Each structure stands twice: as structure tokens, then as C-alpha cells.
Amino acid sequence: MEFDGGRLQDAHVMVVGCGALGNEVLKNLVLMGVGHLVTVDFDYVEDVNLTRSVLFRADDVGGRKVDAVRRRLLEINPRVEVETLFGDISYDVGTALVRSMDVVVGCVDSRWARYCIQRICIRAGRTWVDGGVLGLEGTARVFAPGRNCYACSLGEKGEEELRRRMPCSGVVRRSIRAGHAPVTPLISSIIGAVEAQEAIKVIAGAGQDTSPRMFYYEGETLTVRTPEFGAWDDDCPLHEEEWVPEDGPVTFTVASKVEEVVREGEISLSEPFVDYVINRGTGERYDVMVPAHRVESVLESDPAAGGYPTGMFRAHEYDSVGRDFPYGELTLGEIGIPPRDILKLKTEKGYRFIEIG
Ligand SMILES: [Zn+2]
The missing domain is CATH 3.40.50.720 (NAD(P)-binding Rossmann-like Domain)
Known part of the structure; x- marks a missing residue:
């Protein structure tokens, strides 16, 4: 070879x-x-x-x-x-x-x-x-x-x-x-x-x-x-269609506001966005406004959270954001979308894939 x-x-x-x-x-x-x-x-x-x-x-x-x-x-x-x-x-x-x-x-x-x-x-x-x-x-x-x-x-x-x-x-x-x-x-x-x-x-x-x-x-x-190795089960949740972005110029970036993008369709999030968490014991609410993986560090750094273990909190989260998302002024980056991503948008005619900068 x-x-x-x-x-x-x-x-x-x-x-x-x-x-x-x-x-x-x-x-x-x-x-x-x-x-x-x-x-x-x-x-x-x-x-x-x-x-x-x-x-x-x-x-x-x-x-x-x-x-x-x-x-x-x-x-x-x-x-x-x-x-x-x-x-x-x-x-x-x-x-x-x-x-x-x-x-x-x-x-x-x-x-x-x-x-x-x-x-x-x-x-x-x-x-x-x-x-x-x-x-x-x-x-x-x-x-x-x-x-x-x-x-x-x-x-x-x-x-x-x-x-x-x-x-x-x-x-x-x-x-x-x-x-x-x-x-x-x-x-x-x-x-x-x-x-x-x-x-x-x-x-x-x-x-x-x-x-x-x-x-x-x-x-x-x-x-x-070197055993033979093949593993592809039909019911695996990871087996999605390939995300082929639409042709054309890239008009949105991570700095674009969510409210502009959701006019094109509802954005599916790979990582949920959390606006607040509730303390299961006291019922108190803390605003966090971060992607789910950052909730723990926000709570740990916030004295207002009272030093409770993070397991004490229940998160209120969004798996997708559409026109009814109450924080449309946030940017794509702020809701956890990385640069050079492909957005999966749900529309009335099915799914669209668009590339962002
Ligand atoms: Zn699989």
C-alpha cells in the first residue's frame, strides 16, 4: 500500500x-x-x-x-x-x-x-x-x-x-x-x-x-x-440521518440573536438550555441561564444557592427553542451553540439543516 x-x-x-x-x-x-x-x-x-x-x-x-x-x-x-x-x-x-x-x-x-x-x-x-x-x-x-x-x-x-x-x-x-x-x-x-x-x-x-x-x-x-468487529443496531438512538447543510451563504453566527434564527424554524438543542433550577427541599428558585452542563459550576460559584449539593436541584430546561422561547434576545452562543455548527430546524414542511459561522 x-x-x-x-x-x-x-x-x-x-x-x-x-x-x-x-x-x-x-x-x-x-x-x-x-x-x-x-x-x-x-x-x-x-x-x-x-x-x-x-x-x-x-x-x-x-x-x-x-x-x-x-x-x-x-x-x-x-x-x-x-x-x-x-x-x-x-x-x-x-x-x-x-x-x-x-x-x-x-x-x-x-x-x-x-x-x-x-x-x-x-x-x-x-x-x-x-x-x-x-x-x-x-x-x-x-x-x-x-x-x-x-x-x-x-x-x-x-x-x-x-x-x-x-x-x-x-x-x-x-x-x-x-x-x-x-x-x-x-x-x-x-x-x-x-x-x-x-x-x-x-x-x-x-x-x-x-x-x-x-x-x-x-x-x-x-x-x-484482531477480532472482527461490527456493531450497528437499527434501534440505536445515535443513528440519525446525515446533517447536510443547505447550500448558500452562511448568514447566522453564534452572535446572532435567537429571535432572528427561530423565524427560520424551531432549533433542536443537543444540550438543553436551563433558565432556572428549583431546590427540591426548600422550593426556592435560582436563575442560571446556561446550557445544562454549566449549571453545576454556576450553582457552586453562587453563594445565593446556599451551598446545597447539586442533586438537590431540579432543572427547568428547554430541549428546543422556537418562537415562544422567552429569551429571544440571547445569542446562539449564549444558549450553547458552538461556532461552525449545523442547526437542525423544525419547520412545518419538515427539518432543515443550516450551517452557522
Ligand atoms: Zn449505534
Whole structure:
């Protein structure tokens, strides 16, 4: 198999997670000649990262991981284009941005983050390559829409684990922070290489399709397995149609007011918007006016909330906003829509998809 250098130079790849594994994947993609990268991470470089991650240096400690990897990748190849997105894949990444990628590579360590990557990739019609490392074990898998789905592959135990972290209506949920599992630079190097290889096969396209197998490596006994792997159940809630935006100029941005946009149709929200919460014990009401994932931090920072645990609160929330939404003067950004997203609008004639800036 040969790789077309021009094709790699033109390729756009999003890498989600810039930890030890993401470092390896990014380094490999740049060495292979991939020309355009988008890096996504909400974390900062800590001392403990330095002994595990190929791209971090002592001077980077305290700074954003996305900025540190960008500096280092430009040292390797100054012509590579690296766009940084300091944020969370669950809420801060637009579907249109993912649609502009050739492939997405996941280097995250939580089920919830993987679930969110799968959701946005199905909407964007893009394949993603997932990698996971723990101790001396690692896996790499390719999820192509219509063939493999992360949610369908979970099994009962995994679904239960996911449900506990899933947003569920009426409950103020705890924000999900990735756990810190012990990871060696060796296992990251092995799995990061396989992930980059699979991503490049996806970019290479027709005739060089990725095989429907997963890669499993266990270092202690030097065991490698590549079982066949296909998971696509018809009743999975993530299996949506592809969100193909209408042709034409992009007229709305995250700074556009909700009242202007809802004239085009009712906006479906991936993440509910919460205007207030009620204390289940005292019946008191607190206004929050944020997307659901930010409710906890608002309550914690607000002394008026009285220091109650967030489980004490019931949220009043909107899953969609239409002409009757009482806060039409808010912007799309303020109700939680990320830049370069695709809006799903419900109209009398069915659904429309429009891209925003
Ligand atoms: Zn599924």
C-alpha cells in the first residue's frame, strides 16, 4: 500500500484529546505529511504529563495542551496548519467543523467523550478512529457510519456505565471529567501508531478501506488480537440521518440573536438550555441561564444557592427553542451553540439543516 503525498498534504484531520495518546497521534500525522490538523482539548499541561507525552516540555506546564502541541508540531514541520480548539468535544465542537474533516481521531479516556464523538461524527457523516490505553493494554477501532457504532458496541455493562453519566432530563448533572488512568509512553506509542495508520487509510479512501476489525494489544503476555468487529443496531438512538447543510451563504453566527434564527424554524438543542433550577427541599428558585452542563459550576460559584449539593436541584430546561422561547434576545452562543455548527430546524414542511459561522 502506498500513500499519496499530495492527498495527505491536503487532508484535514481532527484529533480529540491531546494527552499522551493524542501527542503520539499528532506527531505521527505530521511526520506522515498530513497538512491540516484541528486539535481539541480542555485541559492544561501538568508536571505528570511530561514523562508520558512526547510533545510536552517543562516550559509548557500550566499552559493549554492544545497550544503546547501546536508549538511543537510547527517545530517538526512549519508548513503544517494547526487549528486549536480549547474546549470539550461534548459541547464546544461544531458539526460543520467536523464535516470539513476527512477523518476524526479520538484519544480520550471516557465513555461519555466517546459517545459524544460518535454522535457528532454520525451527524457529520465522518469516520472516526478510536484508541484507548490502560496499563499495558490498548485498543484501536474504526467507527464508520453505517457499519460500526460506538454506542452499539458497548454491551449491557457499558450502557449502564454510560447511562450514569448521561444527561437525563430534570436532573442537574455532574460535569464529566476524564479519569486519570496510569498510562505508559510505550503503550501510547503503540496504539498512537495504529490509530494514525488507520486514519491515513481512511484519508487514502476508495480501495484502501479500513478493515472491520479491532486491534487489541496486551503487553504483559505480548498478545495481539484482531477480532472482527461490527456493531450497528437499527434501534440505536445515535443513528440519525446525515446533517447536510443547505447550500448558500452562511448568514447566522453564534452572535446572532435567537429571535432572528427561530423565524427560520424551531432549533433542536443537543444540550438543553436551563433558565432556572428549583431546590427540591426548600422550593426556592435560582436563575442560571446556561446550557445544562454549566449549571453545576454556576450553582457552586453562587453563594445565593446556599451551598446545597447539586442533586438537590431540579432543572427547568428547554430541549428546543422556537418562537415562544422567552429569551429571544440571547445569542446562539449564549444558549450553547458552538461556532461552525449545523442547526437542525423544525419547520412545518419538515427539518432543515443550516450551517452557522
Ligand atoms: Zn449505534
